[in-house]
Amino acid sequence: MGALLELADVDARYGPVQALRGVSLTVGDGEIVALLGANGAGKTTTLRAISGTVRRSGAIRLAGRPLGRRGPESTARLGVAHVPEGRGTFSELTVWENLRLGAHVRHGSLKADFDRVLEYFPWLETRRSQQAGTLSGGEQQMLALARAVMQRPRLLLLDEPSLGLAPLVAAEIFRIIRELNEREGSAVLLVEQNARTSLAVAARAYVLEVGEIAYSGRSDELAQNDSIRRSYLGY
Amino acid sequence: MLVRPATSWIVPAALVGVVVFLVVGSLDSAVFAQQTVSGLANGGIYASLAVALVLIYRATEVINFAQGALATFTTYVAWQLISWGLSYWEAFVATLLIAFVGGFVVELIAIRPVERRGNQLTVVIAAIGLLILVEGATGWIWGNGIKFVPSAFPARFYHLGGATISLQDLGTIGVSLASVVALWAFFQFTKVGLAMRAAAVRPEAARLVGVRVSWMLSLGWGLAAVLGAVAGLMAAPNPSYLLQPTMMDGVLIYAFAAAVLGGLESAFGAVVGALLIGALLNLLQSYVHWVTPQLLLPVAFVIMLVVLLVKPSGLFGRTRVRKV
């Protein structure tokens, strides 16, 4: 079988500070996996290590193929869409230009992709020429997801999609993530501090503590097992 | 953080005022009209180079001091091609292509290695080193004498209400504006153009969508070199410039002034600034007697300084708020 994404014993450092220590995890084809943990645990660094934004040692394989020392430009071409903290919105460009950029690695006609994106987010049509930086937080998050959809990724790396959003908006975002996963078949590695909603959406979860994997298992188990949940997630 | 200035009507109003002044003056006096047109032609040359400067500045926040010298060098290449037997237009097109490749390669070899480990200041010094190198190479290969480059336009003059206006000047204005518009269209409508813009404003986010940011920089230099080549080819036949190793030195300075005046990040502003500087300086020189040719440069800069003191980010620049 082989998972879509495999991390084996990955280390990463920022200068003298070691952010990740021997991290191993997998994400299966079409799976939603949550990566949880407190602030500073290394969740963002893990995503950066996968997309190649930060240097790391250890093995990372995508569909069996080692990613080596690829940078993000190259990883994007392999079908990995990384929506970073802050959404990576091109604030100075228009909504439509942001979408076009999402499809940068794709060739051929984009019409089908635009149509599909508008199905998920019909409101984008009326805002095409608006400067992306003037959208609200929730709208920018949706634009970021839309941009990722344009890429038709095999693997979606989402860094705290609900950050700074009102609960209703966040719930909508998670609903869309689940819908994207079901309809597009993209696997999702979801980094979140909001554990409760993530566990509702993801099939499996890992918990990071100070750069190391402290717990891994099915999300329903984690959600239901009070003692584990309390000790790792604090609620 | 970008802030839209509250008094954003002042600049357009002032510009409209200037245009009205130029039009009325030209209708009123033949000399005025002639000086305005030839001033605008100068402005067109400045504009091409100014947009080249803005292009590189937007991508790297570095001022390319070597832009003028590179433009001169490519103009010499054109001269060389013509002297080897190519027709003017063949040489013109070939030169633009060579300029593109040249600019691309220069960024790759001379700038990228510096950018990798250095900061803005080191890149600026490298650009200055490049200026010295290229200007030296031009003199070394072709000598310091003046060379003749034909004009793209036949020598024809139009007589409008007493004023004599050359096709050369009109053509210069036209070609300069056309090349800038072509560049704009490239950036607005093509995939690569969009990728370049993305790389300039948000390089990290651009990488994440797969844009090869370093190649975009090289491309930017290539395009800037093409604009410089256009400027050089327009300048060389003009008796105020003539093809010599120092041909674009003065142009570079006015191009800087224009770019700064327009707001360093705005190509449109650079063009407006360039045309303004070209026209106004010519008029000043004709009508204000204490403005001698030597004083043109200081006067241009005083104007620029005054504008900057009032609006530090230039005419079309966006005011940036510094986070405390």
Add this chain to the structure above:
Amino acid sequence: MRPSRGTVVGIAVTALVAVAVALLPFGLSNYHRSTGATVAVYFVAILALNIVTGYTGQISIGHGAFMAIGGYATAILTHDHGWNDIATLPIAAIAGFVAGVIVGLPALRFHGVYLALTTFAVALAVPQLAKNYSDFTGGTEGLALPVHSGLWLYEVGWAVAGVMLVLAWLLLRGRTGRAFRAVRDSEVAAASSGVTLAVYKTVAFGISAAMAAVAGSIYVLVNNFVNPDVFGLTLSLYILIGAVVGGLGSLWGILVGAAFVQLLPNALTTGHVVSSQAVPVVFGAVVIGVMALLPRGAANLLGLALHFGSQDGQHSDTPLGTEGR
């Protein structure tokens, strides 16, 4: 200045070097002595530039203009009014200081690139003004000055350099120096900590310009001639190149930088390594190469003990990148 491990050693080394510098000309020809004097000129100019750029982080590509002011002050006083050469130096310094303050004041409004371009404009404008007001300045034909022997020029040049160095050292080690560094490292923080930002920045410019003016005076004496082209843009560029190639904020860097911009082109020409036409090509290539390989300048490579306070090494902010963007 923090008493560093190497201060005593550093001072001893400097004293040794000073003696060596003083004795050197006795082994050189007259021509080389004048060349040595020119290196002293660049030394002072680069030292001056370090005060604004290396210390308060204000980039200036205009120091040639301040040299011009000093140079013309000396030339006019000597030529038209019969002053003694050395006596003109303080006047040049004062003229330079005033000019520096005049430039420094509007410069407060500009940062980074805009400041660089403004000083660039000043560097270009001053020679043009000199050409224009030719009754006063001798115009393009210039003014001729009495000739001095190479030895005199060398010793005077380096004596002045030594004086400037000591003055700069005294200035930068105390409260003023700390204030200057505070301005460079974080203008916002410096402002909120009560440093009267505007005063310090303007004074820094003034002092820097005064030093550059004195360098200009010596330059004019070395060439025994002045005209606007002597102080053209090339000079300002070379000073900046010398400062960065040598290494901003480092004493040895200043010496290395001055030697680099003066001696390398000279050596290439007289050593017939390449034809004189090709010298700028080689020089430009070397500058690019140095920037690629040693971005913090040659002095960083040498890593020697006596610095003017903290080196630029740890800071990611640069004179161009820190402010206003």
